[in-house]
Amino acid sequence: MPQLSLHSPLGDLTLSEEDGAILALDWGWGRDQTETPLLCQARDWLDQWFDAPTTLGEFPVPLTPFGTPYQKRVWDALRTIPVGTTVTYAELAAQCGGSAQSIGQAVGRNPIPIIIPCHRVVARHGLGGYSGWGGVEDKAWLLALEGAIPAREA
Missing domain, CATH: 1.10.10.10 (Winged helix-like DNA-binding domain superfamily/Winged helix DNA-binding domain)
Structure with missing residues (x-):
């Protein structure tokens, strides 16, 4: 599963991708770092969100959280x-x-x-x-x- 980490004001965060969608965002720096287009787009959106959350629209990448x-x-x-x-x-x-x-x-x-x-x-x-x-x-x-x-x- 591709992962990409970023530094944020709350500490390091790691995005995980599966089947063309974001599956998870975890606290901490991930072991593996893979710059897929989807993960880079998600990382860039988060970087912008931390700068000005009221100026961005909805998150532009599909999400597939696992749950009931x-x-x-x-x-x-x-x-x-x-x-x-x-x-x-x-x-x-x-x-x-x-x-x-x-x-x-x-x-x-x-x-x-x-x-x-x-x-x-x-x-x-x-x-x-x-x-x-x-x-x-x-x-x-x-x-x-x-x-x-x-x-x-x-």
């Missing part, structure tokens, strides 16, 4: 949350079915964070959790970058 049908439904819903906005776990549960807890579990298993913006889902009273290396601090930083929360809260 319910998880995929939740991840599809995450992609509809506009940049700079948040929804609560309960609001997403009303949209997708299930409970706030099942939404939290699906969000926590998102294999393509940032691109599938799980950081935009928050608890009713606070940010909630985040499974990135930096935890909730990374979530706050991402939300501040998008303008969803003031930078001083991040």
